[in-house]
Amino acid sequence: MSAVPADLTRHHGPDKDPADDGPLLSVDGLVVEYPGKRRKVPFRALKGVSLTIGAGETLGLVGESGSGKTTLGRAILGLAPVTHGTITFRGRGISHLGKRERRALGEDIQVVFQDPYTSLNPALTIDDILTEPLLVTGVSGRDARARVRELLHQVRLPADAGARLPREFSGGQRQRIAIARALSRSPRLIVCDEPVSALDLSNQARVLDLLVEIQERTSVAYLFVTHDLSVVRHISHRVAVMYHGEIVETGTAASVTGQPQHPYTQKLLLAAPVPHPARQAERRAARRELTARESASMKAGSA
Amino acid sequence: MTLLPEPGTLGGEPVIAAPASRQRLLRRLLKDPVAAVSLAILGLVVLASAAAPLLTAHDPAGSNVAHALAPAGGAHPLGTDGVGRDVLARLLYGGRTSLLGTALATAVAVLLGVPLGLVAGYFRGWFDGVASWSANLVMSVPAIILLLVVLGSVGQNTYVAMAVFGLLMAPGVFRLVRGLVNAVREELYVDAARVSGLSDGRIIRRHILRVVQAPVIIQAVQILGIGILIQSGLEFLGLGSSGKASWGAMLNDAFGNIYTKPVLLLWPGLAIGLTVAASGLLGNALTDALFGGAAGRSRKRRSAKPVKRSVGEDRPTSLPLPRLSGDELLVVEDLKVTYPKDDGETIVVDRVGLTVRRGEVLGLVGESGSGKSQTAFAVLGLLPAEARTTARRLVFDGTELGTSDRGRTRQALRGRRIGYVPQEPMSNLDPSFRIGSQLAEPMRRHLGLSRSEAKEKALALLERVGIADPARVYTSYPHQISGGMAQRVLIAAAVSCDPDLLVADEPTTALDVTVQAEVLDLMRSLQQERRMGMILVTHDFGVVADICDRVAVMQNGRIVEAAPARDLFAAPTHPYTRMLLDSTLEDSEPRRPLGTTGTEQGADA
Numbered sequence: 069m070s071a072v073p074a075d076l077t078r079h080h081g082p083d084k085d086p087a088d089d090g091p092l093l094s095v096d097g098l099v100v101e102y103p104g105k106r107r108k109v110p111f112r113a114l115k116g117v118s119l120t121i122g123a124g125e126t127l128g129l130v131g132e133s134g135s136g137k138t139t140l141g142r143a144i145l146g147l148a149p150v151t152h153g154t155i156t157f158r159g160r161g162i163s164h165l166g167k168r169e170r171r172a173l174g175e176d177i178q179v180v181f182q183d184p185y186t187s188l189n190p191a192l193t194i195d196d197i198l199t200e201p202l203l204v205t206g207v208s209g210r211d212a213r214a215r216v217r218e219l220l221h222q223v224r225l226p227a228d229a230g231a232r233l234p235r236e237f238s239g240g241q242r243q244r245i246a247i248a249r250a251l252s253r254s255p256r257l258i259v260c261d262e263p264v265s266a267l268d269l270s271n272q273a274r275v276l277d278l279l280v281e282i283q284e285r286t287s288v289a290y291l292f293v294t295h296d297l298s299v300v301r302h303i304s305h306r307v308a309v310m311y312h313g314e315i316v317e318t319g320t321a322a323s324v325t326g327q328p329q330h331p332y333t334q335k336l337l338l339a340a341p342v343p344h345p346a347r348q349a350e351r352r353a354a355r356r357e358l359t360a361r362e363s364a365s366m367k368a369g370s371a
Numbered sequence: 372m373t374l375l376p377e378p379g380t381l382g383g384e385p386v387i388a389a390p391a392s393r394q395r396l397l398r399r400l401l402k403d404p405v406a407a408v409s410l411a412i413l414g415l416v417v418l419a420s421a422a423a424p425l426l427t428a429h430d431p432a433g434s435n436v437a438h439a440l441a442p443a444g445g446a447h448p449l450g451t452d453g454v455g456r457d458v459l460a461r462l463l464y465g466g467r468t469s470l471l472g473t474a475l476a477t478a479v480a481v482l483l484g485v486p487l488g489l490v491a492g493y494f495r496g497w498f499d500g501v502a503s504w505s506a507n508l509v510m511s512v513p514a515i516i517l518l519l520v521v522l523g524s525v526g527q528n529t530y531v532a533m534a535v536f537g538l539l540m541a542p543g544v545f546r547l548v549r550g551l552v553n554a555v556r557e558e559l560y561v562d563a564a565r566v567s568g569l570s571d572g573r574i575i576r577r578h579i580l581r582v583v584q585a586p587v588i589i590q591a592v593q594i595l596g597i598g599i600l601i602q603s604g605l606e607f608l609g610l611g612s613s614g615k616a617s618w619g620a621m622l623n624d625a626f627g628n629i630y631t632k633p634v635l636l637l638w639p640g641l642a643i644g645l646t647v648a649a650s651g652l653l654g655n656a657l658t659d660a661l662f663g664g665a666a667g668r669s670r671k672r673r674s675a676k677p678v679k680r681s682v683g684e685d686r687p688t689s690l691p692l693p694r695l696s697g698d699e700l701l702v703v704e705d706l707k708v709t710y711p712k713d714d715g716e717t718i719v720v721d722r723v724g725l726t727v728r729r730g731e732v733l734g735l736v737g738e739s740g741s742g743k744s745q746t747a748f749a750v751l752g753l754l755p756a757e758a759r760t761t762a763r764r765l766v767f768d769g770t771e772l773g774t775s776d777r778g779r780t781r782q783a784l785r786g787r788r789i790g791y792v793p794q795e796p797m798s799n800l801d802p803s804f805r806i807g808s809q810l811a812e813p814m815r816r817h818l819g820l821s822r823s824e825a826k827e828k829a830l831a832l833l834e835r836v837g838i839a840d841p842a843r844v845y846t847s848y849p850h851q852i853s854g855g856m857a858q859r860v861l862i863a864a865a866v867s868c869d870p871d872l873l874v875a876d877e878p879t880t881a882l883d884v885t886v887q888a889e890v891l892d893l894m895r896s897l898q899q900e901r902r903m904g905m906i907l908v909t910h911d912f913g914v915v916a917d918i919c920d921r922v923a924v925m926q927n928g929r930i931v932e933a934a935p936a937r938d939l940f941a942a943p944t945h946p947y948t949r950m951l952l953d954s955t956l957e958d959s960e961p962r963r964p965l966g967t968t969g970t971e972q973g974a975d976a
Contacts, residue, residue, distance in 0.1 A: 125965045132883040145566050167571075174568025187559035191581045200577070201567035239739070249563065268738035269910065273954040280962075295884065298956040305965040321961035339888035341913030343955045345936050348916040355888060 090159055091120040092289050093144065093257055098153035098163075100136075100143050113139040115313040116153065123256065124287035128304030128321065130297060130336065136313040137293045141259040144291065145179055146170045157257070174201060178250035182262035184242035188234040194220075194245055195230035201252045219248040223278060240271030244278065251282065257289045264299060276303055297340050301325040309333045334358060399660045406656030409649040416646050420466030429457035431464035431616035440632050452621070452635055453628045461616040462638050468617040469646070472533040473598030477591050479537025484544025485587060489575055491545070492552025503549070506542035514539045514601075522610050529602065529611040536601055540594050547590055548583050555582045585661040589654050596650035603643050618643050700872055700904040701727040701750065705763035708745050708754065708928075716759070719745045721928040727872065727904040732895075734919030734936070735908045738951075742928035743908045747874050750906065751791055752781035768871060787817045790865035790903075792875040792894075796857035800849035807845035810864050817868045832863040836893055855886035859893065866897055873898065873905045879914060891917050912955055916940060924948045 100114040113136045121127045131137040142148035143163070144155055150163040162173060178201075181187040188197055195216055202212040217227055223244040234242055243263060250258050260279070264272040280303060283290065294300050300307055300321065307324040309317040309332065317330040328334045338355035342348045400406045419426065429447070435455035443450040449458035491499040514536070521535045522528070555561060555578065564574050599618075605611055606619025607626075618639040625635035708720035720742045727733045735743040748754045750765070752772070765772045767789070772781055785791070793799040801809060810832065811825035820828065826845070833841035836859040844852060844860070852860070858878065865873055875894065879887035895918050898905050907919060915922055915936060923933040924945065932945035943949045 122965060126962070132885060145562075147562055147565065171568040171570065174566055177566070179563060179566045181559040181563065183559060187563055189558075189560040189578055189581075192577070200564065200569065204568050204570075204573070246563075249567070253567075269912075269951055269954045270738065273956065276956075297884075298959070301961040302956045302959045303962060305962055320964040322963075325961055335885060339885040341888070341891070341911070341917040343912035343916050343952065343957055344940050345916045348913065352888075352892075352917065 090156075092123045092125075092158060093291075094118075094120040094156045095140070095144070096154045096156070098140070098143060098155065099151045100139050100148050101151040102149075112151075113148075113313055114143070117310075117313070117315055118153075119308055119315060119318065121257065121289050121291060124283065124289055125306065126283065126290040126292055126304045128300035128307040129291060129293045129310060130295065130300050130307060130324075131310035132295055132336070134312075135310040137295075137310045138261055140310070141179075141261050141291060141293050144257075145177060145259055146173070171204075174204070175253050176256045178253070178255040178258045180243070180246050180250050180258060180260045180263045183266055184239050184246055185234075185266075187246050188242055190234055192233075193230065194232055194234070197234070197245065198230070198249055198252055201249065205253070215252065216248075219252055222251065222282065223248045238271075240267050240275060243267060243271075243275055247275070247278065247282070251286075251288075254286065255288060257291065259291045259293070261293045262295070263292075265294065265296065272299070279303060297325050297337055309336070331358075331362070396660055400656060403656050403660065405652050406660070409653040409656065412645055412649040413653065416466055416642070416649075417470060419463055420470055423460070423463035423467060426463055427457065427460040429460035431456065431460040432614060433457075440628065443634075449638060450632075450634075452624045453632075454624070456616075458621075458635065458638055461621055462618070462642060464616040465618045465621055465639070466642065468529060468611075468615055469599050469602060469619075469643075472529050472602045473595050475530055476533040476537035476540065476598040476602075477594045479534050480540035480544050480594055481587065481591055483538065483541035485548050485583065487541075488545040488548025489552055489579065489583070492549040493556055493571065493575055493579065499549070502545065506545045509539060510542045512539070518601075518605065519610070522605070527610055527613055529606065529615065529617065532605055532610065533598065533602055536598060537594075540597075544587065544590055544594075547586055551583050551586060552579055555579050585657075589657050589661070592650050592654040592657060596647045596654070599643060599647050599650075603639075698728055699726045699766075700729050700731075700768055701725075701906075702764055702766040703746075703750065703762060704765075705761075706746065706749055706765065707761045708742070708749050709759045710757060711759070719928050720749060723925075723928075723930055725923055725930065725933070727906060729871065729904050730899070730902040731921065732898060732905040732907055732919045734915040734922040735906060735925060736910065736912065736915055736922055736951075737925035738910060740927075741925040743910075743925045744876050745928075746925070747876050747906055747908045751785060751789060751874055753785075753791075786813055786870075787868050788870050788872065790868070790870035790873045792858075792862055792865045792873065792878045794877040795881055796854055796861050797849065799861055800857055802849050804848075805845070806847050806849065806852070806860055810845075810860065810867060813864065814867050828867070829863075832867055833860070835897075836860070836863045837889070838863075855882055855890065858882060858886075858890055862890070862893060862897070866901065866903075869901065871903060873903050874908075875905065876908045877910070878907070880909070880911070887914075894918065912940075912952065913957070924951070 096118050098114050098117045099112065101110040101112050104110045115136075117136070117140055119127065129137045129140065139148050143150055146162070146165065153163070154161050155163040157173070157176065162170075165173065192200075195213065198216040198219060199209070199212040202215055203209070207215075213230075216230055220227055220229055225241060225244055225248070229237075229241075229245075234245070237245065243266075246263075263279070264275050267275060276299065279290065282288065290303070292300065292303055304321045307319060307321050308315050309324060309328075309330065311330075311332045317324060317328065317333050319329075324333060325337065328337050335355070335358060338351055338358055342351055400410075423431075433456060435451070437455065438447070438451050439453055439455040441447055441451040441455070447457050447459070449462065451457055452461065487502050491502040517539065518532055518535055522532055525531050558578075561574060561578050564578055569577070602611070603617070603619035603622065606617045607622045609620075609623060611617055611619055621639035622636065622643075625632075625639065628635055703726070704724045706720055706723040707718065709716040709718050723742070723746050725733065725735075725746075735746060737743040745754065745758075749758075749760050749762075754760060767784060770784075772784070800806070807826065807829060810829040811820075811822070814820050814825045814828055815822065818825075830841045830845055833844055838844050838856060838859055844856065849857060858881075862878075865875075873894075878894065879890050882890060891914065894905070897903070907914070909915060919936045921933065922936050922939045923930045924939075924947065925931070926947050932939065932943065932948045934944075939948065940952070943952055
């Protein structure tokens with residue numbers, strides 16, 4: 069679209085910037101603690117987590133509730149306090165930025181949250197929601213609106229959606245709006261925190277396909293946080309498994325979701341029901357066998 | 372019949388035009404007769420006070436002892452008071468004092484309370500500590516005594532008194548705003564704004580102020596009313612500005628002449644009463660208009676998304692009724708659930724027929740808004756009062772449940788012979804009672820057990836559902852146990868009275884997969900052990916494959932396909948079922964690693 073200034077539609081191919089030689093994002097020995105109330109011991113949500121994400125790559129982060137996967141995403145976004153360790157983005161440490169520098173990082177790191185109902189301000193129109201990140205940078209109102217039309221087209225919403233309020237859209241449509249907002253400044257990394265777990269099955273598949281398509285076109289990287297192994301296999305180049313604030317296993321999507329090595333990953337995989345009665349019966353039997361083995365070895369260990 | 376959402380309307384959902392919300396608020400407010408009348412009264416009082424010089428030629432302070440206590444009529448439409456001042460003039464000019472004074476108080480309260488509340492709520496930290504502590508201190512000071520002290524030291528002045536009164540009301544506004552901000556700043560859209568790079572000031576202006584607005588307006592209207600009362604009280608005591616006409620001073624004068632001319636009490640009393648009542652009622656009406664009022668209808672209806680379809684449209688039932696073999700536990704034929712709306716009704720369950728045999732698990736599958744939960748609630752008789760349920764047959768174990776009778780028959784069966792496992796374990800346990808009493812109470816009622824028998828059975832049940840330390844959980848409160856444990860407790864409660872039928876509404880959706888697997892195992896083993904029939908509502912085909920014998924797929928309030936589970940997964944016949952099964956990602960190819968960036972071997976250790 070000709071009305072859109074070039075800097076709003078930048079694409080991050082493998083370009084020549086020296087900052088792009090290393091990984092896009094690397095997290096090293098990250099510890100996040102939340103202070104305990106009234107002299108209690110602080111709660112350690114992350115216990116020394118390390119990972120990397122390359123440009124244009126999707127790293128799937130799987131774990132159950134309380135595993136710390138959401139906290140990791142929030143720490144990268146600057147929404148959770150970093151106690152120890154470093155987060156490096158394009159060669160620059162970002163774990164202890166000042167407010168102003170952190171705000172400037174909004175250009176490169178964006179977010180899509182789980183709940184499409186609370187992640188959009190119900191009082192603002194879609195136009196207001198989508199122009200918000202653009203106007204911060206001093207883009208003119210007209211350029212911003214042109215960009216919004218383009219974004220709506222990208223996430224396949226009707227062009228006249230802009231004048232409406234979030235409540236007029238279904239969950240899947242709202243999540244597209246949230247994706248459009250994340251894309252508005254063409255970031256290099258989007259933290260996707262369970263973006264499809266609140267959606268119906270059919271919408272889930274469509275939103276995932278949309279995310280893949282956007283990635284192939286713009287080379288954006290995703291940190292894709294989810295509890296669902298089948299989702300993570302579908303979208304991730306690599307997968308990291310979190311358990312109790314630590315990463316217990318990393319590898320390619322095929323290896324982690326196909327031949328998991330860590331006992332917890334194995335348990336997670338066997339617990340996810342397959343939509344096929346005969347295969348699910350097999351999986352159930354395998355899971356029971358694993359549980360029996362586990363408890364037997366625990367008994368042996370305690371004896 | 373269109374089954375798949377058309378490509379143009381993503382998600383298949385119609386998008387309605389947006390009305391301007393502010394305009395709508397005023398219109399909604401004026402539709403409410405109470406609000407309209409209140410607004411009219413307040414408007415009239417303001418206008419009359421503002422136009423006082425035009426409405427009367429008399430000086431409100433000009434006394435003429437010769438004309439003291441003159442009757443109404445002639446030059447003095449409402450007569451004169453004890454020292455011969457014109458009552459109408461005093462009423463009109465007094466309105467100015469009262470309104471200005473109370474407006475001053477409200478302004479002070481809002482101007483102090485809102486900014487301080489915003490800053491304290493948004494930034495928290497030491498400022499929040501200091502501000503909250505000060506607010507508590509001011510709130511604990513007895514207002515009238517402080518006012519008397521202030522008036523005693525600065526002399527009698529209505530406006531000073533009202534400014535101090537505003538100061539005393541500010542902590543209320545502060546705490547309201549702070550609480551609202553505290554809640555909003557946790558919203559994901561505020562996080563998203565932060566990530567977008569918005570400055571704090573901008574976030575407050577765009578996202579937070581909007582939420583604060585409405586409650587503050589309501590509270591301001593209420594302070595307005597209270598202010599008039601307090602001010603009149605002070606003036607009645609003779610503590611207002613001397614020589615200034617005011618409603619309170621009029622009351623004072625009338626009180627002096629209560630035996631000679633009691634009607635003098637009427638006018639200021641009427642003015643004060645009407646203004647205060649009007650602002651109070653307006654505050655209530657505003658609350659209703661802004662927050663949907665007492666009805667709150669939209670919230671009650673759980674996940675019932677109306678099926679947009681015109682009434683009276685008649686299509687043949689899409690499925691032949693299953694042939695009855697005689698050992699059915701539950702037979703439902705032609706079940707229809709509708710909700711009234713402005714023009715006619717919305718159908719959420721449309722001619723649904725299903726059967727459940729003893730020892731059989733029926734899965735009701737569908738996406739949100741398909742009517743699956745509404746069907747289950749209709750069987751349980753747990754639909755909200757405004758729902759209209761009709762059915763040709765609704766027979767449980769030979770007994771016709773009837774649909775109009777929401778009370779007796781079903782109530783006797785519910786809990787006793789039909790158990791229910793809800794979706795949200797935590798919100799279905801009463802936080803103020805121990806787990807034990809919540810488990811034992813229904814058994815004492817339904818099974819007539821003694822206290823100790825019920826406890827014994829409850830402990831046995833807790834152990835049966837896999838809780839490691841039943842005695843501890845028995846004496847725990849719901850907040851002390853995990854979500855998975857809570858669901859086990861609810862399953863124990865559901866089977867406690869040995870029901871024949873278990874209705875489970877998305878029983879594992881809120882749980883982690885590993886916990887889900889264990890809970891499904893538990894439900895399966897209980898169901899087999901007791902040969903219960905079971906209706907399992909779910910959107911997850913994995914769960915269906917795990918536990919269900921037969922499956923009914925619902926879309927838009929109808930069952931589009933019903934088959935034994937194996938057949939349905941092997942050969943789905945309906946296009947909607949096929950679309951849903953194709954959307955599952957189970958067999959999708961894992962994505963290949965991104966081989967070229969050279970960042971694969973990072974610090975993953």
